Amino acid sequence: MYMNIKKRLWFSILLIGAVLMATVVFVLHPGFFLRSKKIGNAIVFPGNNVAVQVELARTPYAWSKGLMFREALPEGGGMLFVFPSETKRSFWMKNTLIPLDMLFIGKDKEIVTIVRGAEPCKDLVCPSYASTADAMYVLEVNAGFVDMYGIQEGDVVEF
Numbered sequence: 001m002y003m004n005i006k007k008r009l010w011f012s013i014l015l016i017g018a019v020l021m022a023t024v025v026f027v028l029h030p031g032f033f034l035r036s037k038k039i040g041n042a043i044v045f046p047g048n049n050v051a052v053q054v055e056l057a058r059t060p061y062a063w064s065k066g067l068m069f070r071e072a073l074p075e076g077g078g079m080l081f082v083f084p085s086e087t088k089r090s091f092w093m094k095n096t097l098i099p100l101d102m103l104f105i106g107k108d109k110e111i112v113t114i115v116r117g118a119e120p121c122k123d124l125v126c127p128s129y130a131s132t133a134d135a136m137y138v139l140e141v142n143a144g145f146v147d148m149y150g151i152q153e154g155d156v157v158e159f
Contacts, residue, residue: 043080043139044158048149052141054080054159067140068095078141080159089138090130093121099143103151104131111155117143 043052057063057079067079083089086107093100097120104113112133121127131138145151 041080041159043078045149045151045155046158047155048151050149052076052078052139052145054078054139057081066091066096067098067100069097071097073098073100073142075142078139078145081138081140083136083138086134086136088131088133089135090128091115091118091138091140092126092128093118094126095122096120100140101143101146102129103139103141103146103157104133104135105137105139105157106134107136109137109157109159111151111153111157114146114151114153116146 041054041056043054045051053074053076055078057066063081063083066081067073073079089104091102099120100118102113102115102118103111104115106112112135113131115129118129139157
């Protein structure tokens, strides 16, 4: 009986230690647990001779997480949110650390709304950025990308 209690005690100590270690790593480096998988898909802007390598956000969890807690986004990189249907979309920058341009894209792959330079928000209440027309996709890229490459509403993308 004494050995059984001793085994349980050691198991409890190890379990508590593992939970504490995971908590410390999450607090110090939240990106360790929150990284999105690199997919390597490209969004091409044929009229502007530029492409963006994107990570895909296709699930409700990925949609809600987005680029939160990222300290940087590689130049020429972005995140493409893929939704199952077309409707007006609204995004915010809660816990997003880098300024972004947002391109709302319709099911026909035409850019319907562009939000330039959406700023990070660490407040409790953050402003929302919405599409002016129905969108099925949203592409987030580094702020300044849209102006640098002359991308406009009405442009068509390929992916």
